[in-house]
Amino acid sequence: MQILRIDSSTTGDQSITRKLTDELLTHFTTKYPDAKVVTRDLVAEPLAHIDPITTSAIRTPPETHEEAVAAAYPEERAVLDEFLASDVVIVGAPMYNFSIPSQLKAWIDRLGVPGVTFRYSAEGPEGLAGGRKVVVGSARGGAYSTDQIAENQESLLATFFGFIGVDDLHFVRVEKAGFGPDAIAAGMEAAKQEIARL
Ligand SMILES: Cc1cc2nc3c(=O)[nH]c(=O)nc-3n(C[C@H](O)[C@H](O)[C@H](O)COP(=O)(O)O)c2cc1C
Numbered sequence: 001m002q003i004l005r006i007d008s009s010t011t012g013d014q015s016i017t018r019k020l021t022d023e024l025l026t027h028f029t030t031k032y033p034d035a036k037v038v039t040r041d042l043v044a045e046p047l048a049h050i051d052p053i054t055t056s057a058i059r060t061p062p063e064t065h066e067e068a069v070a071a072a073y074p075e076e077r078a079v080l081d082e083f084l085a086s087d088v089v090i091v092g093a094p095m096y097n098f099s100i101p102s103q104l105k106a107w108i109d110r111l112g113v114p115g116v117t118f119r120y121s122a123e124g125p126e127g128l129a130g131g132r133k134v135v136v137g138s139a140r141g142g143a144y145s146t147d148q149i150a151e152n153q154e155s156l157l158a159t160f161f162g163f164i165g166v167d168d169l170h171f172v173r174v175e176k177a178g179f180g181p182d183a184i185a186a187g188m189e190a191a192k193q194e195i196a197r198l
Pocket of ligand 1: 009010011014015016017018093094095096097098099139140141142143177178
């Protein structure tokens with residue numbers, strides 16, 4: 001049993017998503033006391049944006065790798081293996097400019113791997129990375145669930161994880177973070193109740 005915690009907020013001690021990932025980790029380690037916990041802070045230790053070498057390392061068979069790609073492969077593959085070895089994945093995902101932080105996108109770019117996490121067949125795309133629970137701790141300044149404003153944060157994550165076969169996917173969110181402390185406190189309280197039900 002492995003729990004993976006991912007953080008991507010750049011707002012330090014003020015971060016709401018880091019409070020959510022804290023709460024989520026406490027919840028799941030209480031529920032599964034013997035679980036191994038792996039954490040990846042994508043701000044403290046960022047993954048580089050993908051480039052020609054890392055793209056080849058991630059997406060082409062090892063036996064075809066040239067020297068530079070072969071050298072990059074173990075570190076790139078480790079990110080994917082860490083995800084695949086995890087039964088519960090907690091993802092801290094703030095909304096930054098209507099999307100996710102680029103640090104988080106760099107992590108996702110290591111997970112969408114043809115032949116490993118998805119494949120195409122005559123029937124269409126097939127996700128291969130199911131069998132785990134993914135819980136996203138989401139925070140945003142405005143209210144998107146009620147105001148029906150287009151966003152590419154939760155929707156991107158829902159599309160991505162759905163595509164790779166994760167059907168046990170949950171969002172725990174604090175909205176209206178920009179409305180002040182009362183709105184944040186109310187959002188956190190509601191989120192904690194949501195977490196208790198997971
Ligand atoms: C760089 C940056 C960009 C942001 N862009 C948006 C945005 O497009 N829409 C929004 O509703 N809130 C936006 N916000 C507000 C954050 O979503 C909100 O403060 C949230 O709490 C961030 O998560 P965090 O506290 O874990 O960093 C932005 C905040 C930052 C720091």
